[in-house]
Amino acid sequence: QRLGIDAGGSLIKIAFEQNGQFRLKKYPISELKEMANWLKMTAGNAEINLTGGRADYLKENYFQQARVVPEFKASCEGAIYLLNKDEIKLGAKYLLVNIGTGTSWYLIDGHKNERILGSGIGGGTFMGLGKLLVGSDDYQNLVDLIKEGDREKVDLLVKDIYHSESPIGGDLTASNFAKATFTNEHTPADQLASTVNMMAETIVLLSKQTSVAHQLSEVVYIGSSLIGNQSLKDGLASYSTMVGLSPNFLQDGEYSGAIGALIV
Ligand code: ATP
Ligand code: MG
Structure with missing residues (x-):
């Protein structure tokens, strides 16, 4: 079992594979500790992949074996995956705008990506x-x-x-x-x-x-x-x-x- 956990400023987003499909869940950040404790108990053997602003906190305190994926890379690769899944065809170069707690702009060029701008408006x-x-x-x-x-x-x-x-x-x-x-x-x-x-x-x-x-x-x-x-x-x-x-x-x-x- 593999899990992807994106713990941001406001919400925790979780993706895991089940019967060849992604299952998706989200929780408020106020439930971070409960969620981490519950996962530790129930998914002890799962491979945990962390991203987002609170990834390091989760690794240190709950999932020492976990892999931390840089937030920029995770957001861009996930978005590319969803674009392909929805069969949305874009040019080689386009902007990815992540409106989270704050907003980040990524330049995607093939599989190269770079965060090029941020704003506190989000x-x-x-x-x-x-x-x-x-x-x-x-x-x-x-x-x-x-x-x-x-x-x-x-x-x-x-x-x-x-x-x-x-x-x-x-x-x-x-x-x-x-x-x-x-x-x-x-x-x-x-x-x-x-x-x-x-x-x-x-x-x-x-x-x-x-x-x-x-x-x-x-x-x-x-x-x-x-x-x-x-x-x-x-x-x-x-x-x-x-x-x-x-x-x-x-x-x-x-x-x-x-x-x-x-x-x-
Ligand atoms: P960041 O990436 O900036 O660290 P984040 O990853 O937590 O933060 P998102 O989860 O993408 O950010 O977006 C958070 C925003 O989503 C909130 O600020 C709010 O506007 C909105 N939102 C949507 N659903 C909810 C919900 N159920 N509870 C609280 N906020 C929600
Ligand atoms: Mg985020």
Whole structure:
């Protein structure tokens, strides 16, 4: 039995083989110790492959025999595996954007990969601002609330400034959150919708700049921050297309690291 464990800042992702197929599971990081103790008891003879920010902690304290796979390599190899599985054909060079607690950009060129950029805007931002704005730290609860929100109540759009013919699209954001300066007609749901939009815009703008620097046009978005969050996916997809990037999303993409740790 072989196991791939990706222990990141927020979630633990586990991949293991069963009857020739990958089985995938995730746990909150608050359950790290229970999970490690349980695995140690039940999967004592399994070959353990660790990756993610807490891989070294797990090796030292629970699985001394385990192999640690660098997070960058695991994420990229796992994503390549899932791309092949979904039969998504991309050019030789493309960007992999992992929207985890924070966000990382990888340049993939064949099986060569390199982390080329990072940003603190990620799933942790959604959770943290969600807590501040809505008062909840429940992921599903927050994700459900986005649909009730209207970002235009909070964001200042170009058409709010240019009432006549504008030099750029009226629906573009002039300034995120700026409308809150002079109106109180917005709910926490509106503010949350605005947050998700700001994340999508920022991640796509950084992807665009990176793609220009490396002369490519295809992007693959992965990470647990996309789970059930259709607004974020829609934002990433439409802004990517708008700036000339072709967006791709992977089935089970949040398990790229765990799968990569297992197969490399
Ligand atoms: P990093 O790679 O940055 O160290 P990570 O690997 O833990 O962190 P991911 O698991 O890819 O990151 O994504 C974490 C994000 O996924 C959270 O910040 C949150 O926005 C989102 N998320 C999705 N499902 C859940 C859940 N059930 N509980 C908490 N967060 C969730
Ligand atoms: Mg991660």
